[in-house]
Amino acid sequence: MIRNTALALATLLASQTLLANNASPRIVGGKDADAGWKNLVALISKSAKEYAVNNEFDNPVFQAQFCGGTLLSEEWVLTAAHCVTGEQSSDIEIMVGSQTLNVAPSSDKLLDVQSIHIHPGYNSATDRNDIALIRLSELADPSLSSVSTAVLALPGTDQELEALLDYDDVMTALGWGVVTYDQLDEDPALEPVFTLDLQEVGLDYVSNSTCQGLYDSNANSETIYDSMLCANEPDPDAGDTFGEDSCQGDSGGPLFITAATLNDSPQAGITSFGYDCGDFNVPGVYSRVSKFLGWIEQTTNINGIALRNLTIGENALQNQGVGSFPLNIPVKNAGSNSATDFSLAIQHSWNLTLTPADSETGLSCTSPSSTLTECDYTGPAVAGNSTRELAFSANDISARSTGSEILNVTVTLDKYRDYHRLDDSGTVPVYFGMPTLNITAEPFCLNPGNSSVQMRVEATLANSSAQIYSEGTIVTGTLPEGLTLVGRASPSCTLEDDLFTCTVGQLNAGEEKTAIVAVTAAPDTPATLLEVEVDNDNGLAPSPNLSASVELDFSREDLPTCPAIPAPVSNLTGGGSSGGGGGSTSLSLLGLLALLGLRRKR
Numbered sequence: 001m002i003r004n005t006a007l008a009l010a011t012l013l014a015s016q017t018l019l020a021n022n023a024s025p026r027i028v029g030g031k032d033a034d035a036g037w038k039n040l041v042a043l044i045s046k047s048a049k050e051y052a053v054n055n056e057f058d059n060p061v062f063q064a065q066f067c068g069g070t071l072l073s074e075e076w077v078l079t080a081a082h083c084v085t086g087e088q089s090s091d092i093e094i095m096v097g098s099q100t101l102n103v104a105p106s107s108d109k110l111l112d113v114q115s116i117h118i119h120p121g122y123n124s125a126t127d128r129n130d131i132a133l134i135r136l137s138e139l140a141d142p143s144l145s146s147v148s149t150a151v152l153a154l155p156g157t158d159q160e161l162e163a164l165l166d167y168d169d170v171m172t173a174l175g176w177g178v179v180t181y182d183q184l185d186e187d188p189a190l191e192p193v194f195t196l197d198l199q200e201v202g203l204d205y206v207s208n209s210t211c212q213g214l215y216d217s218n219a220n221s222e223t224i225y226d227s228m229l230c231a232n233e234p235d236p237d238a239g240d241t242f243g244e245d246s247c248q249g250d251s252g253g254p255l256f257i258t259a260a261t262l263n264d265s266p267q268a269g270i271t272s273f274g275y276d277c278g279d280f281n282v283p284g285v286y287s288r289v290s291k292f293l294g295w296i297e298q299t300t301n302i303n304g305i306a307l308r309n310l311t312i313g314e315n316a317l318q319n320q321g322v323g324s325f326p327l328n329i330p331v332k333n334a335g336s337n338s339a340t341d342f343s344l345a346i347q348h349s350w351n352l353t354l355t356p357a358d359s360e361t362g363l364s365c366t367s368p369s370s371t372l373t374e375c376d377y378t379g380p381a382v383a384g385n386s387t388r389e390l391a392f393s394a395n396d397i398s399a400r401s402t403g404s405e406i407l408n409v410t411v412t413l414d415k416y417r418d419y420h421r422l423d424d425s426g427t428v429p430v431y432f433g434m435p436t437l438n439i440t441a442e443p444f445c446l447n448p449g450n451s452s453v454q455m456r457v458e459a460t461l462a463n464s465s466a467q468i469y470s471e472g473t474i475v476t477g478t479l480p481e482g483l484t485l486v487g488r489a490s491p492s493c494t495l496e497d498d499l500f501t502c503t504v505g506q507l508n509a510g511e512e513k514t515a516i517v518a519v520t521a522a523p524d525t526p527a528t529l530l531e532v533e534v535d536n537d538n539g540l541a542p543s544p545n546l547s548a549s550v551e552l553d554f555s556r557e558d559l560p561t562c563p564a565i566p567a568p569v570s571n572l573t574g575g576g577s578s579g580g581g582g583g584s585t586s587l588s589l590l591g592l593l594a595l596l597g598l599r600r601k602r
């Protein structure tokens, strides 16, 4: 809640003096924030600041801070709804890029606000949907070393929290709120003490059901909705008289899932409410950010400046070839709204040049160096929750015929508009070479008859390549004179003049498929040779058996009778894998946290 200005000013003035001789100021029970946190912002009341200036109080910005928030992009700030209800855009300003509230009242770190967007479902009685967005009219500059944009937790990341219930301090709350309580004047009652410097405190995740139980037995049975998240510290340090918690003035600020790189720690919560501060029997309650990603995307969707979540997906079909070949880079829109206007940075070997395919409209690329291709995409929007394979044409000047390389690709929305940049980079494997195919053929059945005899030949194709699939694979040959192709038994085979073609299609690495050629001839036709040959769309590695010849001896008596129904045209045998692999990196929270050597709760 915004502080009652008069009371707050009195309190704050006093607290300032007190802070000076208070050994360790706290969020309650916290410590000075790590200098690495740069995505925190403070909400400042302009009128309170002016009042402090007019009355020549120290630190007018400190006097006027009333809530926290996080910077999401150059123009969007995330905060709590209860921080800004009743506020006009012109009433407030946002301090960006400073951990201390000790900035000049006219500091360029104080940015003006264009509009305030409170969640339409916000209910002040239940604190449900306690979330709001603030659009800046003076843009923040996330490229400054003092500024960073927050990463938001996704539903999946949030679920991983449940696996961290037994761990200590997996989350961090930050803010400029109450650090402790002290007897500030003659009044024996304890008064809140605020802080000039950003504080942080490590907290434990509490499941919603446990939290509900604690609220039922120790508070007023507030409903802990799914869109809320609880955190506390059941085991505060000995010196922390008032426990460890977020507190008044921290509202709107973040609760991060703390990982290795501070500014990449996903924000899971927005400080919302609690009961007193620091009582671990009544956890602090935060708005659960992952439940509001849709609303955030929607609300920021003004003039195409919406926040989005783009990642590098996995190729539906692997990239492969020799020399010049098509290459796809899958851009996955993991958010719910469509996205265009993004850029790609592709790192590759010096041998490879990448240019947009002719069919790809809206993609334009440059090569700042021989190992980097940068592209801007302004083509048709990529729908939410879908993957768009951007079509390139690759040229390998070394025409490698074996091996592979990994492209490192990063997708970026301009102005830091991606709310989950943790997975913006991914790998796209490229395999060099052509499949090694082997064909064998033999007759497998024969139907003698008075007017004509039918014989069927099974051609078996094996792809012995470790990685390269064969695309558009066909078996062809010339029909010897006097023979007719049996249409019904060979539906995958067509005849043009005397050239027959049987379609086998895609043949994955290690896979084997068969094609059946059925022919008829007059009963007295002499034995003849049928030549079969394999071909495909993506080239063939030299192999001893790209063709086979099979003797058709219509007088043979050792062959079984052909089945009456048309024989299957191709028969999927053998498993075989496409040999793909690679793909996008996904953040394993547990892995990250494990790296940090988390302590088990005692």
Ligand code: ARG
Pocket (backbone or CB within 6 Å): 001, 002, 177, 245, 246, 247, 248, 249, 250, 251, 252, 271, 272, 273, 274, 275, 276, 277, 278, 283, 284, 285
């Ligand atoms: N509602 C408070 C504010 O406006 C935040 C309270 C957080 N309380 C707690 N015990 N965690 O600043």
